Amino acid sequence: MESDRLSTRLPLHIETPLVDAFDISARSRKRIVLKMECYQPVGSFKLRGIGLLCQRSVEGGKRALVSSSGGNAGMAVAYSARRLGVKATVVVPASTPKSTLERLSLLDAEVIVHGEAWDDADAHARKLASEATAAYIPPFDHPTIWEGHASLVDEMAASGIKPDAIVLSVGGGGLLCGVLQGLERNGWRGVKVIAVETCGAESLHQSLKAGQLITLPAITSIAKSLGARRVANEALLRSQRHSVRSVVVSDTAALDACRWFAYSQRVLVEPACGAALAVVHESHASIDHAQCVAVVVCGGVSVEAVISHLRKYGSRDAEKNRKVRPS
Numbered sequence: 587m588e589s590d591r592l593s594t595r596l597p598l599h600i601e602t603p604l605v606d607a608f609d610i611s612a613r614s615r616k617r618i619v620l621k622m623e624c625y626q627p628v629g630s631f632k633l634r635g636i637g638l639l640c641q642r643s644v645e646g647g648k649r650a651l652v653s654s655s656g657g658n659a660g661m662a663v664a665y666s667a668r669r670l671g672v673k674a675t676v677v678v679p680a681s682t683p684k685s686t687l688e689r690l691s692l693l694d695a696e697v698i699v700h701g702e703a704w705d706d707a708d709a710h711a712r713k714l715a716s717e718a719t720a721a722y723i724p725p726f727d728h729p730t731i732w733e734g735h736a737s738l739v740d741e742m743a744a745s746g747i748k749p750d751a752i753v754l755s756v757g758g759g760g761l762l763c764g765v766l767q768g769l770e771r772n773g774w775r776g777v778k779v780i781a782v783e784t785c786g787a788e789s790l791h792q793s794l795k796a797g798q799l800i801t802l803p804a805i806t807s808i809a810k811s812l813g814a815r816r817v818a819n820e821a822l823l824r825s826q827r828h829s830v831r832s833v834v835v836s837d838t839a840a841l842d843a844c845r846w847f848a849y850s851q852r853v854l855v856e857p858a859c860g861a862a863l864a865v866v867h868e869s870h871a872s873i874d875h876a877q878c879v880a881v882v883v884c885g886g887v888s889v890e891a892v893i894s895h896l897r898k899y900g901s902r903d904a905e906k907n908r909k910v911r912p913s
């Protein structure tokens with residue numbers, strides 16, 4: 587449709603609020619601000635970079651967009667394709683939960699179940715995208731994706747709030763590359779970056795320690811959106827150049843932070859996002875010297891793990907509250 591083609595000139599992502607977290611600010615005696623990427627269409631920052639790459643692909647003549655992510659990256663591709671008036675195909679392995687297939691189908695994506703492991707699905711996606719009118723859209727390792735993610739920092743700069751430190755989660759390092767690029771293009775090179783992973787998904791942490799790219803043998807964390815066995819090469823290089831501080835938190839710390847966030851901000855986010863929130867929730871030493879800390883609330887659509895955690899802990903908390911109530 588003509589209207590679809592015209593809309594391709596506007597960004598697909600939205601400008602998100604930067605809000606003060608008063609409870610945690612009071613507790614930690616510093617200003618904590620939240621960049622609410624959870625409010626992006628389809629629930630995560632992914633739309634910034636992936637939306638831009640999809641847009642450029644369609645401008646370059648592509649009529650079909652192919653992804654192999656059943657997670658937030660696949661959702662961003664499906665949403666972008668729909669907005670741009672082209673076809674989205676998402677190839678996922680047989681182990682993919684039904685809820686994921688449903689989520690993608692509701693965005694009109696063609697979902698193809700192929701192979702047992704993600705590698706099989708990804709190989710098939712790349713094969714489908716070898717057609718001249720199709721484009722393979724990777725989840726994190728692409729310069730256009732980083733360029734798009736950098737818009738998050740542009741918005742912070744425009745808001746007039748300059749933090750001393752930015753806290754963010756790392757999966758494959760696309761968000762990290764984008765934020766570092768955003769700092770650079772806004773003249774904010776002095777802002778500290780704290781890159782958070784969960785234990786069992788700490789591919790950046792291991793790589794920084796070794797001084798070279800490390801491939802994890804397996805992902806054992808529940809934070810599936812952080813589950814890249816190896817980060818993008820550029821994520822390692824840029825981290826070394828900027829002296830990024832790498833922090834690893836437990837799954838439990840990430841879940842506890844999700845729970846705090848749900849009560850504090852009335853928003854449910856994935857454990858992948860809870861990882862970054864855990865740094866401010868637990869007043870981690872990495873933010874000791876910062877007066878103002880911004881957390882990228884990266885969001886995420888898969889909140890099943892958090893819900894089951896809240897169910898388990900909800901009753902335990904009620905129990906605790908009964909005990910402390912004065913008689």
Ligand SMILES: *Cc1c(COP(=O)(O)O)cnc(C)c1O
Binds near residue numbers: 658659756
């Ligand atoms: C993709 C994603 C991440 C990790 O981003 P990378 O660019 O792969 O480092 C973190 N949290 C959420 C919710 C995500 O969707």
